[in-house]
Amino acid sequence: MASENTAGAAGVAEHYQGMPQLNPDWFSNQIFWLVVTLVVIYLILTKVALPRIAAVLADRANAISSDLEQAERLKQKAVEAEDAYNKALAEARAEANRIVAEARAEIQVDLDAATAKADAEIAARTVESEKAIAEIRAGAMKSIEQVATDTATAVIQAIMPGTGDDKSVAAAVKTRMKGA
Amino acid sequence: MAAEEAGSGFNIHPMDQFVITPLFGDGPILWYTPTNVTLWMGIAVLAVIAxxxxxxxxxxIVPSRSQSIAEEIYGFVHKMTEDIAGKEGLKYFPYIMTLFMFIVLSNVLGLLPMSFTTTSHIAVTATMAMAVFITVTIIGFVKNGAGFLSLFWISSAPLPLRPILALIEIISYFVRPISHSIRLAGNMMAGHAVIKVFAGFAGALGVGAVAPIVAIMAVYGLELLVTVIQAYVFTILTVVYLNDALHPHH
Structure with a gap:
């Protein structure tokens, strides 16, 4: 074996002449160890490495898809929450409008009542005032009549004393005043 | 020749890195002897485990950096298998992953200084290519019976051309394992040999070896690319062949 390898022993030795690849003495050794190596690598791959990597990759794919699913779910939830918020907002707005309208109506009623009351009061006061004015006017007429009668009596007494009595003077004044 | 090289002080032995040596002692290399092949394939296994x-x-669920790398590789090969060979092809995903992990790690580990590149040996790549070839052929016949032969009968071509095309298709089918294996081994061997040659120049030039060192850096970068691309190419061709076996009708 390996005779070629040592063929140069006569010379400097140790240096291989030609291509070591073509030395048939070494083929069986290489093929044997190659087969052993490939079988060992195959066993390592099929028993440990490949199932493990495949499992890791599958786990990752699952994790990613479940994360995506969850994200989708959360997004859905957010959309729902937004919808609910918008709905609540709309409801609140409607409620507020309703309350405002109610309040306005209530205030209107109060206002109307107050206005009516005020009107009535004003009317009553007007009637009272008119009555007072009439009274005052009547009082004034009476006073004028009195004054006129007194004046007339005084004038008559002064011009022609002893003529006419109070009654006739008063009657005459009354008649004059009515005529006026 | 070796003596001449030694005499000129210009010792470049780019092929020495591919020599197989026993790990223990100096005995003959039998089929079961632990050798540097065993060592570096074992390191590849450890790298797979790591x-x-x-x-x-x-x-x-949120991966660490190393877990991220593992997932990326898994996803890369898984998607490639599914895209090319369809859902039925996923049944063979562990085998394809095994091939890809072994080749890509062996290729990249081979770029470590002083390391041994197991995939630079035609014995290794040809074994894998033949395994793929035989497996795919068996799958083709088991899944499709004689219908698998329609792979060679291009029904979309004009009738007179079909026998000629069938002959070409059959030849190309049987050339597959050869091109499949030599492409990988050749790329690995050539790149490493080139780096070693430049390293030899650098050694010969001594302190002034700026150009060869820059060249080594450039070739090393290129090789890093090539190692991964060749692993990818080997794997994707395997999947393409598998797809032919699963869906032979063009």
Whole structure:
């Protein structure tokens, strides 16, 4: 074996002449160890490495898809929450409008009542005032009549004393005043 | 020739890195002898464990960096299998992943200084290519019976051309494992040999070896790309062949 390898022993030795690849003495050794190596690598791959990597990759794919699913779910939830918020907002707005309208109506009623009351009061006061004015006017007429009668009596007494009595003077004044 | 090189002080032995040596002692290399092949394939296995088993031990929903790398590789190969061979092809995903992990890690580990590149040996790549070829052929016949032969009978071509095309298709079918294996081994061997040659120049030039060192850096960067691309190419061709076996009708 390996005779070629040592063929140069006569010379400097140790240096291989030609291509070591073509030395048939070494083929069986290489093929044997190659087969052993490939079988060992195959066993390592099929028993440990490949199932493990495949499992890791599958786990990752699952994790990613479940994360995506969850994200989708959360997004859905957010959309729902937004919808609910918008709905609540709309409801609140409607409620507020309703309350405002109610309040306005209530205030209107109060206002109307107050206005009516005020009107009535004003009317009553007007009637009272008119009555007072009439009274005052009547009082004034009476006073004028009195004054006129007194004046007339005084004038008559002064011009022609002893003529006419109070009654006739008063009657005459009354008649004059009515005529006026 | 070796003596001449030694005499000129210009020792470049780019192929020495591909020599197989026993790990213990100096005995003959039998089929079961632990060799540097065993060592570097074992390191590739450890790298697989580190990347895909230790890296994912957290099983985190939000992955750590190492778990992220493992998931990326898994997703990359898984998607490639599904895109090319369809849902039925996913049944064979562990085999494809095994091939891809072994090749990509062997290729990249081979770029470590002083390391040994197991995938630069035609014996290794041809074994894998033949395994793919035989498996795919068996799957083709088991799944489709004689219908698998319609792979060679291009029904969309004009009738007179079909026998000729069938001959070409059959030849190309049987050339597949050869191109499949030589592409990978050749790329690995050539790149590493080129780096070694430049390294030899650098050694010969001594302190002034700026140009070869820059060249090594450039080739190293290129090789990093090539190692991954070749692993990808080997794997994607495997899936394409698998797809032919699963869906032979063009």
């Amino acid at each position: 990347l895909l088993v230790l890296g994912t031990r957290g099983r985190a």
